[in-house]
Amino acid sequence: MVQMKRELGDSAVVLSSRTIHRDGSAYIEITAGVDEQPPAHTIRINPEVQKYVEQLVEQLRTQQRLSTPSPSPEPTAAAVEATSGAAFLPPLPLDPSSALFPLPPQLETLWNIFLADGYAPDVLRPIMQSRFADLLHDPAEQGTSRILNAILDRCLFADPGWLLNTTAQRLFFIGPSGSGKSSFIAKLTAWLQRHHIGTTLLTTDTYKVDGSTLLDVTAELFKLPYAKFYTAQEMHQYLTETPPATPVVLIDTPGWNLADETQRRELLGFYEATQPTATILVIPAYLLLSHTLTIWQYSQPFHPSYGAVTKLDETFAFGSLLSFLSKTRLPLAFASTGSEIPHDFRIASRELLFAYARQSLEHRMQNQMEQTDGTNA
Ligand SMILES: Nc1nc2c(ncn2[C@@H]2O[C@H](COP(=O)(O)OP(=O)(O)OP(=O)(O)O)[C@@H](O)[C@H]2O)c(=O)[nH]1
Ligand SMILES: [Mg+2]
Structure with a gap:
C-alpha cells in the first residue's frame, strides 16, 4: 500500500x-x-484563456522576451521591423474576472504607470486583458492612448447643449467643502449670460462669514434675481409663493460633510424645498478614488444627475477621476480649469479629459525613462 x-x-x-x-x-x-479529475483550482480557469496564455508565453519565450530585462529605449529600425513582422496570436476576449496573469515586461511598465497615475486596478485590468495582444504590438505611447481611450469609452459626458435649450432647470449644487461650488456657479452664471439665458441665483450658504459673498457680487454684476435662505422652510415658502420665472435657477449650498448625518439631513431639507430638476455633484479632480466614492455613496439621497469637475489645473494624476467616472457612470457636464472667474470654465468633453490625462501619463513615462537611463548609466 x-x-x-x-x-x-x-x-x-x-x-x-x-x-x-x-x-x-x-x-x-x-x-x-487514480481519480483523473484535475484539482478544483484548475477547473475554474477558462481553458481557452489558459491555452492562449500558454501559447503566448511560449511564443514570447521563443523570441527571448521573457528572459531579457527590458527592450532598449530606442529600438533600431531593423529591430522594429523584425518585431512588427512577428506572427502574434490574434486578440482573444479574455474573461475580465480571471486573475491577471504574469505580464511580459513591456506591459508591466504600462500597468505600473497607470497605477501610479491613480487608475483603479479593477478598471485597468479588464481593459489590459481584453487588449492584451494589441498592446504587445503597440509602442508605449500608442498603448497608453489605447488604454486611455478604452477607459474614456466607459465614462459618460452630458450633451453639451442640454442647458442651452432648457426652459426650466433648477440645478442644486453639492460637493465637499472648498470643492469650488460657489466659484463654479459664478463661472456658469457668466457663461449663461453670454448665451442670453435668464438665470436666478439662490444660496443656502448663509452659515459662514463670506459664504455668499461671491454670489452677492455675481448677482449684482449681472443684475440677476437673487435670494438667500437660512432655513429650508424659508426657502420652501419663497419658492411656493414666488417661483423663479427664469429658465435656469442655480442653487448654491454650504460644503457640508455628507457623511455627517446631521449635516446631510439639513442639506436634504434644502434639497426637498428646492425640488431641483438636476443635482450637480462638484468634485475636485485631485481627490483620491476612495474619497470620491465615499462622497458618491453619501450623495445618493440627492440623486446626482451630472458631475462638475474642478481644479483640473491643480491635479497631477487623473486616474482617480477617470476611475470614478467609469465606475459610477455619472455623466460629466462641466469642468473648471483654474480659479479665474469667468474664464476657467469648460463644457466637459472626452477630448478635454483625454488631453489632461494623456499629459500626466506622458510626464510619468518620461520620468520613468529618465530614471531607467540614470540606473543604466
Ligand atoms: N486652481 C483652482 N482653484 C479653484 C478652482 N475652482 C475653485 N478654486 C478655488 O478654490 C477655493 C474654494 O472655492 P469655492 O468656490 O469657495 O469653493 P466652495 O465649494 O464654494 O467652498 P465652500 O462653500 O466653503 O464649501 C477658492 O480659492 C477658489 O478660487 C479651480 O478650478 N482651480
Ligand atoms: Mg461656497
Whole structure:
C-alpha cells in the first residue's frame, strides 16, 4: 500500500488484488485506480484563456522576451521591423474576472504607470486583458492612448447643449467643502449670460462669514434675481409663493460633510424645498478614488444627475477621476480649469479629459525613462 501511494499518489484506491505464484514464490498483484479529475483550482480557469496564455508565453519565450530585462529605449529600425513582422496570436476576449496573469515586461511598465497615475486596478485590468495582444504590438505611447481611450469609452459626458435649450432647470449644487461650488456657479452664471439665458441665483450658504459673498457680487454684476435662505422652510415658502420665472435657477449650498448625518439631513431639507430638476455633484479632480466614492455613496439621497469637475489645473494624476467616472457612470457636464472667474470654465468633453490625462501619463513615462537611463548609466 505504501508503495502504491508513493507511486500513484494519495488519491489511489485499490480496485482488486490477487495472489500470483511464480518460480516458487507468492506475489500479490494489486490493481489500483487514480481519480483523473484535475484539482478544483484548475477547473475554474477558462481553458481557452489558459491555452492562449500558454501559447503566448511560449511564443514570447521563443523570441527571448521573457528572459531579457527590458527592450532598449530606442529600438533600431531593423529591430522594429523584425518585431512588427512577428506572427502574434490574434486578440482573444479574455474573461475580465480571471486573475491577471504574469505580464511580459513591456506591459508591466504600462500597468505600473497607470497605477501610479491613480487608475483603479479593477478598471485597468479588464481593459489590459481584453487588449492584451494589441498592446504587445503597440509602442508605449500608442498603448497608453489605447488604454486611455478604452477607459474614456466607459465614462459618460452630458450633451453639451442640454442647458442651452432648457426652459426650466433648477440645478442644486453639492460637493465637499472648498470643492469650488460657489466659484463654479459664478463661472456658469457668466457663461449663461453670454448665451442670453435668464438665470436666478439662490444660496443656502448663509452659515459662514463670506459664504455668499461671491454670489452677492455675481448677482449684482449681472443684475440677476437673487435670494438667500437660512432655513429650508424659508426657502420652501419663497419658492411656493414666488417661483423663479427664469429658465435656469442655480442653487448654491454650504460644503457640508455628507457623511455627517446631521449635516446631510439639513442639506436634504434644502434639497426637498428646492425640488431641483438636476443635482450637480462638484468634485475636485485631485481627490483620491476612495474619497470620491465615499462622497458618491453619501450623495445618493440627492440623486446626482451630472458631475462638475474642478481644479483640473491643480491635479497631477487623473486616474482617480477617470476611475470614478467609469465606475459610477455619472455623466460629466462641466469642468473648471483654474480659479479665474469667468474664464476657467469648460463644457466637459472626452477630448478635454483625454488631453489632461494623456499629459500626466506622458510626464510619468518620461520620468520613468529618465530614471531607467540614470540606473543604466
Ligand atoms: N486652481 C483652482 N482653484 C479653484 C478652482 N475652482 C475653485 N478654486 C478655488 O478654490 C477655493 C474654494 O472655492 P469655492 O468656490 O469657495 O469653493 P466652495 O465649494 O464654494 O467652498 P465652500 O462653500 O466653503 O464649501 C477658492 O480659492 C477658489 O478660487 C479651480 O478650478 N482651480
Ligand atoms: Mg461656497
